[in-house]
Amino acid sequence: MIAALIIVFREVFEAGLIVGIVLAVTRAVPHRNQWIAGGVLAGVLAACVVAVFAGALSNLFAGMGQELFNAAILVVAVVMLTWHNVWMARHGAELAGELRSAGQAVVEGSKSLLALAIVVGVAVLREGSEVVLFLYGVLAGGSDSGLSVGLGGLIGLVLGAIVCMLTYFGLVKIPTRALFTTTTILIALLAAGMAAQAAAFLEKANWLTALDNVVWDSGWLLSDSSIPGKALHTLIGYTDQPTAMQLAVYLAILLITFVLMRLYGAPTKAKAVAV
């Protein structure tokens, strides 16, 4: 039971953090609950589909299907997160202000919600398919009692939901004005970290072999498989042995986000910078 609890918790932990952040980001947006719940549900369904076809997926691209699939869905999440930040740079003020209830803002807001719902779906999908495979393996005639494993899995899931709620309530404690800046930075770091992870998957598939030297090894200080290391891995993309390519991709995403936010951000902001 404890083993099942640990495995399930380890997998839902990352998704819990991401859902918590997205909930805090969309705090002021109407109808956000349906969108995010939809994202979670779609993620769970997709996780089941991926689990069923795990064998077939692996065999694609000379056995590297899994890695390339992971890289691809991470790239989708990076694009969505970056787009959300750029969109918020332009419309964030209207959304948080009195125009919030105006019809146009609701329509516009749902565009950004779709992007974030996709991010949530991707996070749940990535972690979920492993949980499904594990639980299925146990239920399909293992020697362990199915009931105790199910219970362990359920407790792991509940703990993951608690991580999600702690993240959410921790973030919404921040005053609204500062919350916007905080979540913008959080999302940019989240996107950069995911992009570096996508690069790591491409490296494992041997699709990306340039700049593959490990730049540093900080495993002695903070292993990325410990719980705090894992949290930092999800939040800011911390890795204890990053390659030069992962670092380059990480910095490139931060730079691109910054530039796009400047270029397409609210005109008033640009004027303020120019002065």
Add this chain to the structure above:
Amino acid sequence: MSLSRTLSNAAMFVAVALFSVAATGAANAQAATEIQLSYKDKKFDPAEITAPANTAIVIKLKNLDAKAMEFESKTLKVEKVVAGSSDATINVRAQKPGRYEFFDEYNEKVARGALVVK
């Protein structure tokens, strides 16, 4: 406004540079050490594998159990789901000499093995 233009040029440059480097890099992949490994009844066979240092390693893993397993090594930075009764290829980057443990994440306590790099 000129600041943002400079920055966007810089971003464009970084992106182009990354892609061209990636494209040339993919062409010259070096010869790797290939290791056969099988997994049955929650045991790796052989339980200890060896490989030379500073060379890329490819592990060909056969999961002979009907259940899926997840090949994982924290020190090798590898995590790969292998469906029941199927094969998987695991690429490991060149390593320094040392002992690197791996395990099946779904049966972490019993299903363990190690890669010794010399």
